[in-house]
Amino acid sequence: MRITRCLTLWLLLCALMLALLGSAQAQQDDPGKPLLEALASASYAAKSDAIDAIVASGDSRSRAWLEALNDGKLQQNKQTGQFVVVLANRGRNWPVEDALSGEPLGEMSRRELDRIGINNALRGQLRSTLAVLDLYVDNPDARLQAANDLLGQVDAGMVAPLEAVRDQEPSEAVQERLTEALAIYRLEQGDAQAIETLSGSLHPEARAALNGAAASDDPALAAQAKKALDGIEQTLKINRGFETLYFGLSLGSVLVLAAIGLAITFGVMGVINMAHGELIMLGAYTSWGMQQLLPGQPGLAVILSIPAGFLVAGLAGVAIERCVIQFLKGRPLETLLATFGVSLILQQLVRTLVSPLNRTVITPEWMSGSLVINDALSLTLNRLYVLGFALLVFAALMLVMRRTRLGLEVRAVTQNRAMARSMGIRATRVDMLTFGLGAGVAGLAGVALAQLTNVGPNLGQSYIIDSFMVVVFGGVGNLWGTLVAGMSLGVINQVLEPWAGAVLAKIIVLVFIILFIQKRPRGLFPQKGRAAEG
Amino acid sequence: MSLSSTPSSSSPLSHLWLTRPFSERSTRIFLAVLALALAVVTVLHLALPAGHPLHVSSYTVTLLGKYLCYALLAVAVDLVWGYLGILSLGHGAFFALGGYAMGMYLMRQIGDRGVYGDPVLPDFMVFLNWDSLPWFWHGFDMAWFAFLMVMLAPGLLALLFGFLAFRSRVTGVYLSIITQALTFALMLAFFRNEMGFGGNNGLTDFRELLGFDLRSDATRLGLFLASGVALALGYVVCRGIVGSKLGRVCIASRDAEARVRFLGYRVERVQLCVFVVSAMLAGVAGSLYVPQVGIINPSEFSPLFSIEVVVWVALGGRGTLYGAVIGAILVNYAKTVFTGVMPDAWLFALGGLFVVVTVLLPKGIAGLMTRRRKADSDTQLKEATP
Numbered sequence: 077m078r079i080t081r082c083l084t085l086w087l088l089l090c091a092l093m094l095a096l097l098g099s100a101q102a103q104q105d106d107p108g109k110p111l112l113e114a115l116a117s118a119s120y121a122a123k124s125d126a127i128d129a130i131v132a133s134g135d136s137r138s139r140a141w142l143e144a145l146n147d148g149k150l151q152q153n154k155q156t157g158q159f160v161v162v163l164a165n166r167g168r169n170w171p172v173e174d175a176l177s178g179e180p181l182g183e184m185s186r187r188e189l190d191r192i193g194i195n196n197a198l199r200g201q202l203r204s205t206l207a208v209l210d211l212y213v214d215n216p217d218a219r220l221q222a223a224n225d226l227l228g229q230v231d232a233g234m235v236a237p238l239e240a241v242r243d244q245e246p247s248e249a250v251q252e253r254l255t256e257a258l259a260i261y262r263l264e265q266g267d268a269q270a271i272e273t274l275s276g277s278l279h280p281e282a283r284a285a286l287n288g289a290a291a292s293d294d295p296a297l298a299a300q301a302k303k304a305l306d307g308i309e310q311t312l313k314i315n316r317g318f319e320t321l322y323f324g325l326s327l328g329s330v331l332v333l334a335a336i337g338l339a340i341t342f343g344v345m346g347v348i349n350m351a352h353g354e355l356i357m358l359g360a361y362t363s364w365g366m367q368q369l370l371p372g373q374p375g376l377a378v379i380l381s382i383p384a385g386f387l388v389a390g391l392a393g394v395a396i397e398r399c400v401i402q403f404l405k406g407r408p409l410e411t412l413l414a415t416f417g418v419s420l421i422l423q424q425l426v427r428t429l430v431s432p433l434n435r436t437v438i439t440p441e442w443m444s445g446s447l448v449i450n451d452a453l454s455l456t457l458n459r460l461y462v463l464g465f466a467l468l469v470f471a472a473l474m475l476v477m478r479r480t481r482l483g484l485e486v487r488a489v490t491q492n493r494a495m496a497r498s499m500g501i502r503a504t505r506v507d508m509l510t511f512g513l514g515a516g517v518a519g520l521a522g523v524a525l526a527q528l529t530n531v532g533p534n535l536g537q538s539y540i541i542d543s544f545m546v547v548v549f550g551g552v553g554n555l556w557g558t559l560v561a562g563m564s565l566g567v568i569n570q571v572l573e574p575w576a577g578a579v580l581a582k583i584i585v586l587v588f589i590i591l592f593i594q595k596r597p598r599g600l601f602p603q604k605g606r607a608a609e610g
Numbered sequence: 611m612s613l614s615s616t617p618s619s620s621s622p623l624s625h626l627w628l629t630r631p632f633s634e635r636s637t638r639i640f641l642a643v644l645a646l647a648l649a650v651v652t653v654l655h656l657a658l659p660a661g662h663p664l665h666v667s668s669y670t671v672t673l674l675g676k677y678l679c680y681a682l683l684a685v686a687v688d689l690v691w692g693y694l695g696i697l698s699l700g701h702g703a704f705f706a707l708g709g710y711a712m713g714m715y716l717m718r719q720i721g722d723r724g725v726y727g728d729p730v731l732p733d734f735m736v737f738l739n740w741d742s743l744p745w746f747w748h749g750f751d752m753a754w755f756a757f758l759m760v761m762l763a764p765g766l767l768a769l770l771f772g773f774l775a776f777r778s779r780v781t782g783v784y785l786s787i788i789t790q791a792l793t794f795a796l797m798l799a800f801f802r803n804e805m806g807f808g809g810n811n812g813l814t815d816f817r818e819l820l821g822f823d824l825r826s827d828a829t830r831l832g833l834f835l836a837s838g839v840a841l842a843l844g845y846v847v848c849r850g851i852v853g854s855k856l857g858r859v860c861i862a863s864r865d866a867e868a869r870v871r872f873l874g875y876r877v878e879r880v881q882l883c884v885f886v887v888s889a890m891l892a893g894v895a896g897s898l899y900v901p902q903v904g905i906i907n908p909s910e911f912s913p914l915f916s917i918e919v920v921v922w923v924a925l926g927g928r929g930t931l932y933g934a935v936i937g938a939i940l941v942n943y944a945k946t947v948f949t950g951v952m953p954d955a956w957l958f959a960l961g962g963l964f965v966v967v968t969v970l971l972p973k974g975i976a977g978l979m980t981r982r983r984k985a986d987s988d989t990q991l992k993e994a995t996p
Contacts, residue, residue: 417964
């Protein structure tokens with residue numbers, strides 16, 4: 077019996093040993109293990125070879141390994157020799173997972189681990205290697221991004237695989253990019269043929285390569301590169317012109333939005349509404365409040381805040397008209413003072429009720445990012461939306477003034493109040509609605525502005541003077557004038573900015589308007605006829 | 611509708627422009643009240659010991675001096691708004707320019723006692739690594755030059771601006787808005803460090819004026835009295851202008867500009883002349899304000915300040931001159947009290963004041979005071995407007 081028991085024990089032990097050996101064998105069998113072991117070798121040259129070997133292996137885990145290596149998160153357990161990927165390297169104990177199987181291994185003390193070191197040369201190699209790896213993914217946008225990253229990063233070892241990739245590439249854009257990347261490499265090697273490929277490129281890396289070639293010792297190459305550079309410079313200039321124009325129009329659209337409500341209250345009704353800026357602010361706060369009501373749905377909040385902003389500011393405007401302005405008919409300077417008082421009250425109200433600090437409105441995903449035209453020109457989407465919105469509001473307002481009964485009545489009351497009243501138009505009601513309309517448009521401006529800047533109690537103040545300038549410059553009582561004036565002031569400002577600086581550009585514009593009013597006291601498009609007198 | 615109480619032309623002294631202002635009762639009352647107030651404050655400040663309940667502290671003296679400077683600024687605004695019909699929303703710019711001229715003189719007086727100890731350059735220039743004074747800082751070490759510039763700088767700006775604006779007949783709301791643009795543009799400009807006026811921080815850390823230590827009580831009292839005298843002089847000058855033939859053309863062009871022009875008067879010259887005088891008065895007010903407050907920075911250019919000044923005048927009653935003084939002192943006293951007790955409520959109060967005054971009190975406090983004598987003025991009006 078004793079012998080049999082000993083035997084069973086021995087057999088059990090043997091089985092255990094075998095099992096252990098078997099599992100060790102299984103790990104040994106993983107093709108990744110020798111690859112990682114090669115990485116852990118001491119010499120950087122050997123590591124470089126190991127990286128190439130990993131890429132050549134085509135292992136699906138190679139991206140994860142190389143990224144971890146690049147971040148210094150591929151580490152080896154000092155005792156067991158196990159390769160792990162550190163998930164977070166904060167504190168003393170780091171959560172890790174097995175590099176081969178991807179199983180989480182709990183936490184390991186940082187003392188147990190040994191980082192697989194890399195140097196700058198390897199980092200560069202890893203970068204370009206990772207970029208090439210990305211050229212194999214299915215998503216064409218990701219491939220284009222990867223090809224972009226390769227510009228100026230190509231080295232001798234990558235040429236052959238890249239050419240192979242390019243020939244298989246289905247997307248033309250990616251192909252072009254790869255050709256460019258290869259051309260930059262060839263140009264660096266002194267190949268004059270490459271200049272032709274690069275002469276159409278606007279990418280900074282291509283220009284850097286051409287600049288390098290232009291400074292080279294070979295006169296023929298240098299001359300050719302210079303010519304190509306001049307061509308590119310021309311294209312860039314045009315692109316910069318477009319960019320300035322875009323930023324100018326964008327700023328102009330903000331000015332138009334801010335001023336167009338004023339163009340109605342000031343231009344059509346003759347009421348100087350200094351609280352206009354604060355009505356803009358109310359619109360912006362409505363946008364912010366809507367986002368607080370609908371957390372996590374910024375897109376819906378933005379869309380809903382358009383009618384809400386119009387209503388809130390419009391009702392505030394009606395209230396101002398009923399409580400203050402109707403008592404000051406025909407006394408424009410007094411209206412100015414009274415509405416200024418209203419603006420102070422509204423500002424302080426927001427400071428007391430909400431907060432004196434600025435609030436941020438989240439931009440929904442479909443409004444963030446930019447529209448890329450080419451390497452030198454990309455248009456930020458939120459500004460594009462605001463530009464479109466401004467034009468839409470302008471068109472809608474034109475329609476209201478020209479095609480609706482309210483617009484007809486407003487124009488009638490503006491031209492001859494007494495006559496309009498004797499024709500049965502209730503002038504006080506028209507006043508109230510007109511003022512409400514102007515205020516509501518200010519609220520819309522606020523909703524748009526909330527997408528571009530922070531929302532704060534002083535938001536309105538910074539726009540009120542600009543808005544008045546736009547209305548006065550365009551010619552009072554003329555909506556088209558406001559549009560033209562706002563857009564041109566925006567563009568002038570942006571054109572001046574690069575050589576004068578933002579503040580000086582603004583001062584120059586102000587001085588320009590002051591001088592302009594001397595020349596044409598009634599603005600760009602003065603009203604004609606009897607309505608102009610007064 | 612005549613807002614001014616016209617001087618009685620039957621007075622035997624009316625042909626002398628120097629004495630004419632005193633022929634009017636309101637001027638005599640105003641000057642008497644001002645002199646009495648100055649005397650009372652001085653006596654209470656000097657004669658009574660510090661613990662006495664009626665003692666006027668040195669802090670209060672400076673505060674009152676500040677009010678007097680504001681009052682002079684308000685008188686200057688009333689001269690153009692009340693009698694010329696020009697609502698200037700940029701008088702703060704002239705006030706600040708006068709203040710900067712004085713500030714530059716005071717800066718040069720610091721000499722090598724600044725933080726960096728440079729004998730010529732003010733501290734902020736050393737800080738910005740400038741190696742020499744900009745050209746426009748030269749001469750400000752001399753008091754007479756600085757005091758001249760206190761009046762000349764705002765005067766020249768007003769001359770240039772007014773020449774352009776009045777020549778092309780920019781009036782009413784347009785004029786108001788471009789005066790506002792003027793002060794706004796100047797504010798932006800003075801915020802820039804490159805302008806050479808200390809940028810954001812402005813000019814401060816002053817030591818002495820004409821050799822008197824600015825921190826001593828005696829100097830403070832002196833500045834207070836100087837502000838009072840300046841206010842009295844400014845008032846008399848304005849009253850003199852208003853009572854003269856020039857003043858009558860002013861009032862006429864305020865009420866019917868085209869008619870006055872058709873009568874053959876060069877309205878723009880009249881407007882320009884009065885506008886420049888008003889700007890100079892504002893500059894003097896600014897120059898007395900700066901040594902009492904101890905700092906001048908670009909916020910004095912802010913459009914808000916200029917509009918506030920207009921409200922002082924509106925509250926006091928435009929077109930009366932003494933109303934502007936009453937309004938300035940009342941509003942600023944209220945501001946001092948409110949910002950001390952309930953800082954949040956001040957803007958509500960100021961905003962409410964704007965609305966209430968314009969809607970309910972179009973003639974201001976002075977209008978309330980003269981209502982008693984309404985019957986009197988009614989007969990005068992009938993005589994004045996046939």
